[in-house]
Amino acid sequence: MSVYSRYYQIVRRVPRGRVVTYGQVAYEAGLPGRARQVGYAMAACPEDEDIPWHRVINARGEISKRGSPGSFERIQRALLEAEGVVFDERGRVDLDRFGWTP
DNA sequence: CTAGTGACTGTTT
DNA sequence: AAAACAGCCACTA
Numbered sequence: 001m002s003v004y005s006r007y008y009q010i011v012r013r014v015p016r017g018r019v020v021t022y023g024q025v026a027y028e029a030g031l032p033g034r035a036r037q038v039g040y041a042m043a044a045c046p047e048d049e050d051i052p053w054h055r056v057i058n059a060r061g062e063i064s065k066r067g068s069p070g071s072f073e074r075i076q077r078a079l080l081e082a083e084g085v086v087f088d089e090r091g092r093v094d095l096d097r098f099g100w101t102p
Numbered sequence: 103c104t105a106g107t108g109a110c111t112g113t114t115t
Numbered sequence: 116a117a118a119a120c121a122g123c124c125a126c127t128a
Contacts, residue, residue, distance in 0.1 A: 002125080002126085003124095003125060003126095004125080021110090021111090022109070022110050022111080026110090033111085033122090033123060033124095034110090034123065034124065034125085035110040035111055035123080036108065036109090036110045036111080036122095036123060036124070036125095037108090037110090037124060037125055038109080038110075039108070039110055040107085040108055040109080040110095040124090040125070040126075041109090041125085041126095042109050043108075043109055044126085045109090053109085056109075057109085058111085059111060064109040064110075065109080067108090072109090073109095076109095104128105105127105105128090106126105106127090106128090107126085107127085108125100108126100110123085111121105111122090111123090112120105112121100112122095113119105113121090113122105114118105114119085114120075115118080115120090
């Protein structure tokens, strides 16, 4: 049982049309201050399980950038918009409205 | 065991 | 408001 599984389980609880920050996932998993590990866990996200990884964004309300391709961010944004999440012209989400609170 | 690598965050320029 | 800094630690080789 790795720490990743804990994070994945938290992410699975996020309902449609809502988003969470990396730090919040770590906090809910009982491991505050480990946002970076959450990011690393998402990078290793298993595709064969239904993990809504696209609902995890950074504390600024933006989609975190992954070094090389860049196309994944566009896909993530499309997935969120399809669930009703609204982005402003700068590509940010209003966490006060769409942020998930357990 | 050590060293390198990050989908991050809060504070400080 | 945007950028730079220093912490954070699981995982892989």
